[in-house]
Amino acid sequence: DQQVKQNSPSLSVQEGRISILNCDYTNSMFDYFLWYKKYPAEGPTFLISISSIKDKNEDGRFTVFLNKSAKHLSLHIVPSQPGDSAVYFCAASGLAGTASKLTFGTGTRLQVTL
Amino acid sequence: SQTIHQWPATLVQPVGSPLSLECTVEGTSNPNLYWYRQAAGRGLQLLFYSVGIGQISSEVPQNLSASRPQDRQFILSSKKLLLSDSGFYLCAWNAVAYEQYFGPGTRLTVT
Numbered sequence: 001d002q003q004v005k006q007n008s009p010s011l012s013v014q015e016g017r018i019s020i021l022n023c024d025y026t027n028s029m030f031d032y033f034l035w036y037k038k039y040p041a042e043g044p045t046f047l048i049s050i051s052s053i054k055d056k057n058e059d060g061r062f063t064v065f066l067n068k069s070a071k072h073l074s075l076h077i078v079p080s081q082p083g084d085s086a087v088y089f090c091a092a093s094g095l096a097g098t099a100s101k102l103t104f105g106t107g108t109r110l111q112v113t114l
Numbered sequence: 115s116q117t118i119h120q121w122p123a124t125l126v127q128p129v130g131s132p133l134s135l136e137c138t139v140e141g142t143s144n145p146n147l148y149w150y151r152q153a154a155g156r157g158l159q160l161l162f163y164s165v166g167i168g169q170i171s172s173e174v175p176q177n178l179s180a181s182r183p184q185d186r187q188f189i190l191s192s193k194k195l196l197l198s199d200s201g202f203y204l205c206a207w208n209a210v211a212y213e214q215y216f217g218p219g220t221r222l223t224v225t
Binding site for chain 2: 004006032034036041042043044045046049089091093099100101102103104105106107
């Protein structure tokens with residue numbers, strides 16, 4: 001059972017335009033959501049996160065939106081730059097004692113074209 | 115600042131051979147440590163996590179095991195590798211926050 005889903009395996013956006021990456025989840029016990037960026041043969045890099053008590057979090061060009069009733073979150077990148085080309089993973093967290101267990105989606109490959 | 119190391123970076127092993135992957139974290143004490151695997155075309159799957167020395171929780175039953183012999187050292191092992199163990203193995207750490215920080219990964223190919 002895939003609890004975190006990224007239904008778009010790939011996305012192509014022109015430089016300077018907005019990139020919107022989507023993520024859906026099924027487990028209502030998730031209370032924290034994160035986005036990671038990953039280049040080939042490297043570990044994921046943390047980008048931005050949002051608590052379930054908020055509906056928006058912004059950090060520079062990156063904004064994450066959370067719609068709890070729809071169990072949906074999205075990452076907006078404005079403006080998109082060629083260096084943003086990578087695979088983006090959303091992740092959801094549920095606590096296990098003092099550790100945070102992350103459940104990841106399958107990723108969306110973003111290609112920013114000139 | 116904190117740094118996380120993994121080695122080796124790449125590994126090619128025959129089926130049935132043993133495995134030992136190592137992860138160490140610098141610049142922090144008593145971190146939570148995690149092992150993930152990314153199979154080809156898949157997301158990251160949590161394999162093990164540890165909240166302290168000798169404390170290991172397993173998420174997926176399989177022929178892999180993990181150990182934490184020191185505070186900032188996390189080891190992933192197998193006695194006999196299967197073809198299905200091929201993948202990209204990632205170690206991660208965090209402290210009190212939800213965000214986890216990942217190492218560079220090990221690419222394992224079982225032949």
